[in-house]
Amino acid sequence: xxxxxVFFDYACPYCLRGxxxxxxxxxxxxxxxxxxxxxxAHPRPDHYGxxxxxxxxxxxxxxxxxxxxLEYHDRMYNAALINGADIEDxxxxxxxxDGLLDFDAFYAALSDEVYLDRLFENNRLAWETHHxxxxxxxCMNGKLLKxxxxxxxxxxxxxxxxxxxx
Numbered sequence: 001x002x003x004x005x006v007f008f009d010y011a012c013p014y015c016l017r018g019x020x021x022x023x024x025x026x027x028x029x030x031x032x033x034x035x036x037x038x039x040x041a042h043p044r045p046d047h048y049g050x051x052x053x054x055x056x057x058x059x060x061x062x063x064x065x066x067x068x069x070l071e072y073h074d075r076m077y078n079a080a081l082i083n084g085a086d087i088e089d090x091x092x093x094x095x096x097x098d099g100l101l102d103f104d105a106f107y108a109a110l111s112d113e114v115y116l117d118r119l120f121e122n123n124r125l126a127w128e129t130h131h132x133x134x135x136x137x138x139c140m141n142g143k144l145l146k147x148x149x150x151x152x153x154x155x156x157x158x159x160x161x162x163x164x165x166x
Contacts, residue, residue, distance in 0.1 A: 004162065006022065007137045012136070015136045018152055022034070036059060036063075041135050057118070136152065
């Protein structure tokens with residue numbers, strides 16, 4: 001199975017568009033496994049827009065507890081970009097998982113800063129190791145597809161990148 005690492009931020013409209021593109025393309029590539037690497041386009045202490053660190057950390061909780069990740073992604077993107085939810089409030093983010101995950105366990109994980117190390121590692125990989133100028137950006141077989149700030153990546157670019165690496 002080939003692995004496509006996706007670096008993204010739930011508060012990034014270009015990441016949402018990239019997510020839609022990826023879901024459209026995936027049926028053509030059943031041999032490709034997605035490795036989700038949530039990171040922050042503007043890590044703390046940067047004050048540009050909402051911080052999505054709670055959503056990112058929560059993704060690891062969802063993954064480890066067998067939740068449908070695509071449903072989780074949809075809920076977080078909708079909350080951050082469409083519904084204007086306060087995704088910097090752990091109670092709000094926890095309520096977004098209603099029916100998908102146990103509220104109390106999810107809230108406790110966010111409150112205890114579980115998975116913070118994974119978020120920091122993804123931020124380090126995205127910005128220091130790979131030197132991505134923006135997200136969404138991708139890594140497959142050691143090759144990178146870097147997003148262009150305020151533009152993103154087109155569906156054609158993403159498809160060509162996957163084709164070149166399978």
